[in-house]
Amino acid sequence: xxxxxxxxxxxxxxxxxxxxxxxxxxxxxxxxxxxxxxxxxxxxxxxxxxxxxxxxxxxxxxxxxxxxxxxxxxxxxxxxxxxxxxxxxxxxxxxxxxxxxxxxxx
DNA sequence: GTTGTGACACATT
DNA sequence: AAATGTGCCACAA
Numbered sequence: 001x002x003x004x005x006x007x008x009x010x011x012x013x014x015x016x017x018x019x020x021x022x023x024x025x026x027x028x029x030x031x032x033x034x035x036x037x038x039x040x041x042x043x044x045x046x047x048x049x050x051x052x053x054x055x056x057x058x059x060x061x062x063x064x065x066x067x068x069x070x071x072x073x074x075x076x077x078x079x080x081x082x083x084x085x086x087x088x089x090x091x092x093x094x095x096x097x098x099x100x101x102x103x104x105x106x
Numbered sequence: 107g108t109t110g111t112g113a114c115a116c117a118t119t
Numbered sequence: 120a121a122a123t124g125t126g127c128c129a130c131a132a
Contacts, residue, residue, distance in 0.1 A: 025115080026114065026116095029114080035115080036114095036115085038115055039112060039114050039115085040114090041113085043113075045113060056113080060113095061113080062114075066113075
């Protein structure tokens with residue numbers, strides 16, 4: 001199964017994001033294997049086949065902020081989800097320096 | 107098979 | 120500093 005779909009890799013990375021942490025699209029893309037997948041990552045989350053396993057709300061752009069198109073439940077929803085994870089959210093943006101996911105592989 | 111678009115990132119203007 | 124352009128990859132029409 002799991003065909004070699006590019007998305008599968010992205011989902012794997014996103015699902016591995018620890019609680020109370022957020023990762024950027026470029027970050028996920030780089031961990032997925034290619035930094036240029038930043039756009040593909042957004043698309044992958046857009047389809048979001050498993051919102052229960054894929055905490056897309058933990059994925060933010062390089063600004064630490066969510067995109068305007070992010071509305072799988074509303075930006076407000078995203079704030080609640082992140083706060084539930086222990087991430088402090090301010091007007092839809094978080095402090096990457098404080099919550100950006102730090103993988104050991106770095 | 108080509109064109110256009112997209113939940114991005116980076117460089118340049 | 121902000122806005123624009125470019126690059127990259129994948130998918131839909």
